[in-house]
Amino acid sequence: MLNGPNLNLPGQQRTCVIRPRHARVVMNPGAFTHTSVALHDAIRGANVTLIELPISNVHARESFRHHSFISPAAPGIVVGLGVKGYGIAIDALVQVSEQK
Template identity: 55%
Template sequence: MAAKAARRPSALKPVLVLNGPNLNMLGKRQPEIYGRETLADVESLCRAEAKRLGLAVEFAQSNHEGVLVDRIQAAREDNSGIVINAGAYTHTSVALLDALNAAELPAIEVHLSNIYKRESFRHHSYISPAAVGVIAGLGTQGYLLALQALARLLAR
């Protein structure tokens, strides 16, 4: 994990905000758990916050694990850091963990809901060991906090 802090891009590249399965259904799927904001709303909020922080951001979402792995691998060259809400793959995917470790970028794991107040299978994250931090239970504000934290890390 020390490699994450040591590998710093010479010119600040965009931060990747990566969303996993079912996040395309935000605002429609279980709004009592995930809220009424859509993924487009999240993107808009993040773009405004990134601009305020002097960062550029790129957004991606996929319901397919391999597509997420490919995008994380590309981030090694294309991005300066990763904000990731891997959705259900958080709790199942060693492949995402391996991709995040291989990317050697600072990554912050985000969950809209408090995963520790939910079903026990959600209490374990396979991707947390590759993350510099985890934000859970703060809704869409978690994405903004993740961007703020990455801005501080990248400024070092």
């Protein structure tokens, strides 16, 4: 699982390197959701199966948060269920991966 930058960890950087043959990822990209074309390109280039997981309901927030650069690279999205969404996203990731 990967989370966006807003995790109450100021000044700390965490690096995650994924190198399996076929990576499966649940990602909360945080602010990168609506700002990072580079992250979209990296996901596509890495050929990972990804479920996007915005913890808050981004569609109930400011309009600039309604667009996701990550969604086109993901077979599924779980939105607005808080941290309970992680379990749902992991289950969905397993099901999507089994279909491939």
